[in-house]
Every structure is written in C-alpha cells, then in structure tokens.
Amino acid sequence: MDAITFPPAPTNEPNLTYAPGSPEREDLVVELALLEKEQRSFPAVIGGEHREGGGAEIKVVQPHDHQHVLGTLRNSTTADAEAAVKAATAAAPDWRAMPFDERCAILLKAADLLAGPWRQRLNAATMLGQSKTAFQAEIDAACELIDFWRFNVHYAKQILTDQPIANSPGIWNRTDHRPLEGFVYAITPFNFTAIAGNLPTAPALMGNTVIWKPSPTQQLAASLTMELLEEAGMPPGVINMLPGDGLDVSKVVMPHRDLAGIHFTGSTPTFQHLWRTIGENIQGYRTYPRIVGETGGKDFIVAHPSADPDALRVAMIRGSFEYQGQKCSAASRAYVPRSVWVKIKDQLIADTDALSMGDVTDLSHFMGAVIDERAFAKHEKAIGRVQGTDHLSLLAGGQTDDSVGYFVRPTIVESTDPTDQMFSDEYFGPILAVHVYEDDHFEQVVEQMESFAPYALTGAIIAQDRAAIAWARKTLRFAAGNFYINDKPTGAVVGQQPFGGGRASGTNDKAGAAVNLLRWTSPRSIKETFVPPKDHRYPHMG
Ligand SMILES: NC(=O)c1ccc[n+]([C@@H]2O[C@H](COP(=O)([O-])OP(=O)(O)OC[C@H]3O[C@@H](n4cnc5c(N)ncnc54)[C@H](O)[C@@H]3O)[C@@H](O)[C@H]2O)c1
Numbered sequence: 401m402d403a404i405t406f407p408p409a410p411t412n413e414p415n416l417t418y419a420p421g422s423p424e425r426e427d428l429v430v431e432l433a434l435l436e437k438e439q440r441s442f443p444a445v446i447g448g449e450h451r452e453g454g455g456a457e458i459k460v461v462q463p464h465d466h467q468h469v470l471g472t473l474r475n476s477t478t479a480d481a482e483a484a485v486k487a488a489t490a491a492a493p494d495w496r497a498m499p500f501d502e503r504c505a506i507l508l509k510a511a512d513l514l515a516g517p518w519r520q521r522l523n524a525a526t527m528l529g530q531s532k533t534a535f536q537a538e539i540d541a542a543c544e545l546i547d548f549w550r551f552n553v554h555y556a557k558q559i560l561t562d563q564p565i566a567n568s569p570g571i572w573n574r575t576d577h578r579p580l581e582g583f584v585y586a587i588t589p590f591n592f593t594a595i596a597g598n599l600p601t602a603p604a605l606m607g608n609t610v611i612w613k614p615s616p617t618q619q620l621a622a623s624l625t626m627e628l629l630e631e632a633g634m635p636p637g638v639i640n641m642l643p644g645d646g647l648d649v650s651k652v653v654m655p656h657r658d659l660a661g662i663h664f665t666g667s668t669p670t671f672q673h674l675w676r677t678i679g680e681n682i683q684g685y686r687t688y689p690r691i692v693g694e695t696g697g698k699d700f701i702v703a704h705p706s707a708d709p710d711a712l713r714v715a716m717i718r719g720s721f722e723y724q725g726q727k728c729s730a731a732s733r734a735y736v737p738r739s740v741w742v743k744i745k746d747q748l749i750a751d752t753d754a755l756s757m758g759d760v761t762d763l764s765h766f767m768g769a770v771i772d773e774r775a776f777a778k779h780e781k782a783i784g785r786v787q788g789t790d791h792l793s794l795l796a797g798g799q800t801d802d803s804v805g806y807f808v809r810p811t812i813v814e815s816t817d818p819t820d821q822m823f824s825d826e827y828f829g830p831i832l833a834v835h836v837y838e839d840d841h842f843e844q845v846v847e848q849m850e851s852f853a854p855y856a857l858t859g860a861i862i863a864q865d866r867a868a869i870a871w872a873r874k875t876l877r878f879a880a881g882n883f884y885i886n887d888k889p890t891g892a893v894v895g896q897q898p899f900g901g902g903r904a905s906g907t908n909d910k911a912g913a914a915v916n917l918l919r920w921t922s923p924r925s926i927k928e929t930f931v932p933p934k935d936h937r938y939p940h941m942g
C-alpha cells in the first residue's frame with residue numbers, strides 16, 4: 401500500500417559567484433573548452449529514440465562569434481510530428497498510472513544532477529549557444545531550472561492534497577486530479593534554458609505526455625537538458641523533442657484531436673497565431689485545449705521625485721542591459737523626474753558606455769551579443785530611426801557591429817514625447833527609452849504610461865515617499881504581473897516572485913507555481929455514499 405509521503409522541502413538553489421580562483425570557474429572553463437570543440441548534431445527524440453529530422457539543415461552558432469558552429473539540426477517534418485504524437489499517446493497510460501512519488505523522484509533527481517555533475521555543462525551550453533555571461537547562465541540554466549523542478553514537486557503535492565473540506569453525514573467526497581486527456585504541446589523560447597526545461601516538465605509532472613519544440617537558437621542547451629532528463633529516468637515517450645522552426649510540427653499537432661494544451665513562452669504574435677489556430681479548429685478537439693502562454697513585455701521603471709538616485713541608476717543599468725536586454729522582464733522604458741535626472745544623467749551615460757561587451761567566454765564582460773541576425777537587424781533599424789526623429793536624442797550607445805558577432809551596444813535614447821513607439825513596441829534588446837518629466841507631473845505621467853503599451857509584464861517604482869509608493873502600487877495594479885518597489889524589474893525567483901503577466905503579455909499562469917500546474921490537470925469530483933437510500937419518496941410527501 402502507498403504511504404502518504406512528503407518530498408524534501410524546496411529551498412532556492414544558491415548562486416555560485418565564478419569569482420577568479422573559485423572552483424566553479426575552473427570547472428566552467430573546462431566545459432566551455434569541451435563544448436566549443438565539439439560539433440554536434442541535434443537529433444529529434446521520439447519515444448526515446450534519437451533520430452535525425454528529415455527537413456532542412458539549420459546551423460547552431462555562437463551569437464558572439466557567428467562563424468563558430470556548435471552543431472546542426474534538421475527541421476522536424478510532418479512525419480516526425482506524427483511519430484511524436486504516436487509516441488506521446490502510447491506512453492500516456494503507463495505514465496499517468498505511475499505513482500506520483502515516482503514522477504516526483506525523476507524531477508528531484510534531475511534537479512540534483514543539475515545542481516551537481518551537470519551544472520557547468522548546461523551553464524557552458526547556455527553561454528555558448530545563447531551568449532549569456534557566466535552569472536546570467538548560472539541564474540538561469542542552473543539555479544532557476546533547479547528551482548522549477550524542486551518547487552514544482554512541492555506545489556504539485558499541495559494540489560494533490562487539496563481535497564473537499566465538507567462531507568455530509570454518510571458521504572466521502574474526494575478530488576481526483578487527473579492529467580489532461582491527450583498530449584501537451586510545449587513550445588519554448590531562445591532566451592531562458594530554465595523556461596525551456598520547465599515548459600515540458602511541468603505538464604509531465606502532472607501526469608501528461610508532451611511534445612516539446614525548442615527554439616533552434618537554444619538547441620544546444622535543449623538537447624543537453626533532454627539528455628539530463630533521460631539520465632534522471634524520464635521514460636521514453638513522455639517528453640518527445642522535435643527540433644526546428646516548428647512550422648511543419650504545428651501543421652500536425654495544432655489541429656490534432658488529442659491536443660489537450662499548449663504551454664508556450666515566446667513572442668506575442670506567435671502566441672496569438674497559435675491561439676487563433678486553436679480557435680479555427682475548435683470543433684475538432686476531444687476536449688478544449690488549455691492555452692497557457694507567457695509572451696512579450698514593454699517593462700517600465702518609474703521614478704518619483706523622492707527616488708534614491710543611485711538605486712535608480714543601478715536599476716536602469718542592470719534592469720535594461722543584463723543579458724543584452726533579452727529578458728521579457730527587461731526595462732525598456734523609464735520615466736524620470738527632472739530633479740533626479742540631473743543627478744544621474746552623466747553617471748548613467750558614463751556607466752553605460754563603460755559596460756564591456758564581447759565573447760562571453762572572456763569572463764570579464766558584462767554583456768554578450770544579441771541572439772541572431774534577425775534581432776541584430778531589428779535593433780539597427782530602431783537605432784537608425786533615432787537619428788531622423790526630432791524628439792529623440794541618442795545619449796549612450798547606438799553602435800552596432802555584426803562582423804564577428806551580433807553586437808549592439810547598450811543604448812539609451814531620451815524622448816521628449818512619451819507617445820513615441822519606443823514606449824510601446826517591444827524590441828527585445830539593449831535599448832532603453834527615457835522620458836524626463838517635470839517633478840510636479842508625476843501623477844499625469846504614471847496615468848499616461850499605465851496603458852500606453854499593450855503589455856503588462858513587469859515594472860518598477862523607485863521612490864522613498866511611502867504615499868507615492870502606495871499610490872503607484874494602486875494605480876499600476878494591472879500594468880504589471882510582477883511589480884517591484886525600489887528594485888530592477890528583472891530576476892524573479894521561483895517560490896518568491898511567481899512570474900508572468902497579463903494583457904498582451906500572456907495568460908499570467910505563473911511559471912513554477914501551483915496555478916500553472918493546475919492548468920495541466922482536469923479534476924474529477926468523486927462522491928461516495930456509504931449507505932444509499934432505499935426509498936425514493938421524500939419525508940414531506942407524508
Ligand atoms: N513572458 C515570459 O515569461 C517570457 C519569457 C521569455 C521570453 N518571452 C518573450 O519571448 C520573445 C522572445 O523569444 P523568441 O524570439 O524565441 O520568440 P518567438 O515567438 O519568435 O519563438 C518562440 C518559439 O515559438 C516557435 N514558433 C514560432 N512559430 C511557431 C509555429 N507556427 N509553430 C510552432 N512553433 C513556433 C519558435 O521556433 C520558438 O521555439 C519575446 O517577445 C519575449 O518577451 C516571454
């Protein structure tokens with residue numbers, strides 16, 4: 401008989417520092433050298449079998465050194481997708497019948513493997529493939545992914561133990577937290593190894609089988625994550641990974657009768673396309689697919705005249721330029737009162753111009769390159785527009801160079817017009833738009849920016865005045881799913897600041913939290929009557 405058990409209580413994985421001379425730095429350098437030398441092929445994983453996709457070849461390169469090829473993948477075809485659906489369907493009965501504790505143990509083992517022997521391999525892959533610095537790789541590929549796996553086990557257990565609180569005499573009520581009927585399609589972005597690892601495993605933990613389509617530019621770390629999960633004991637067919645652009649995969653998977661949910665993180669247009677496709681196919685599904693998507697942002701920092709100037713300056717630099725601004729949470733618009741602006745402007749520009757950028761295997765850099773040619777071109781265009789626009793002035797950065805890697809200098813643009821597109825459009829890179837306002841216009845500025853952008857992901861208020869903080873917290877209640885007071889708007893920690901946003905930023909089903917895991921269950925209410933009535937007549941009938 402199964403005992404009632406309690407998995408180990410989760411705590412956040414501590415960040416290692418990679419300071420010169422530290423053992424983690426030495427291990428990381430070794431892994432970087434190994435992975436740089438390898439030229440891998442990245443196969444699909446279908447029903448536990450590793451096999452080359454049948455479509456066009458895509459080279460996976462280092463963004464900061466785009467002639468350096470890390471490996472190649474082949475676009476997955478419709479035939480690959482059909483095989484993956486078959487494998488996910490075949491694996492489902494055994495996986496959902498597997499005791500919950502065993503499913504938990506697989507993810508807890510994966511977390512321990514990542515905290516130990518796999519840590520520097522996945523960090524190195526994330527640095528080389530996604531151009532993250534050692535620190536940015538550590539907080540993502542190591543700590544956040546470990547936290548997702550450990551905290552999800554804790555929250556899943558909470559869900560299973562959530563049972564009806566009332567039972568009429570002679571009756572026992574129970575809730576059966578079933579997995580969904582069908583498979584889940586997990587589609588993941590380039591920018592976070594942790595998100596890529598969480599999106600397929602969260603539904604799997606709840607007993608679902610999954611088709612996972614990672615981003616081609618994150619494929620190195622995605623393939624290693626898949627290997628790690630296999631080592632942790634994830635059975636064949638539970639998570640089926642299909643590399644490539646996903647276009648042919650979606651042709652098969654999106655209209656499939658057994659599509660039970662999509663777990664997506666990426667841009668708003670892609671998510672809206674997927675949602676529309678589900679709408680167009682709505683009559684063909686066995687059950688209504690769950691749609692969970694976390695998408696774009698136009699994240700803000702608003703400073704009040706009482707703001708601490710140094711706190712503001714550091715929040716602007718770190719919040720906007722860490723990982724080249726390629727976090728959905730990155731600050732890309734700031735509203736600063738003139739009295740504070742005059743105190744920080746020169747230092748802010750000097751600090752920004754001094755940020756070192758380059759090959760991330762040189763650990764002295766603050767930043768690497770943007771992810772690919774498309775992102776580079778988008779930034780060149782946005783910066784090019786500044787020169788010809790009267791109300792915009794370039795204060796820092798603006799230089800771009802793609803001769804070796806896709807480098808875009810951290811850029812600050814001042815705009816006298818808070819309705820410029822720089823305050824509404826997501827560029828997803830190192831460009832910060834600043835609007836300087838007169839000190840007595842704080843409330844008008846906040847009311848204007850509250851809904852000027854369509855997004856509502858992250859935002860920050862920097863202020864010392866408690867009444868101003870309280871007012872901003874209330875006025876900006878729906879402007880951000882993650883709201884920070886006197887801090888940068890990036891760096892949410894699992895279990896501490898559950899992450900996700902509303903409006904055009906997504907369905908706000910907080911990653912790494914119970915509300916997210918609930919979306920992958922379909923509860924069944926069970927009522928048992930111990931001594932059923934034997935007479936159909938009611939007492940009032942006499
Ligand atoms: N809110 C969040 O939690 C969060 C987190 C990370 C990134 N993001 C957002 O992600 C975006 C950047 O990531 P990106 O460039 O990888 O986004 P993207 O939308 O270009 O791609 C996301 C994923 O969707 C895939 N895709 C695109 N079309 C598809 C289709 N028809 N069928 C199947 N798959 C398809 C891509 O290959 C990739 O795997 C930004 O907008 C950023 O704000 C949001």
Ligand SMILES: N[C@@H](CCC=O)C(=O)O
Binds near residue numbers: 591727728890891899
């Ligand atoms: N959760 C991350 C952002 C993820 C999106 O890219 C943060 O809070 O900075």
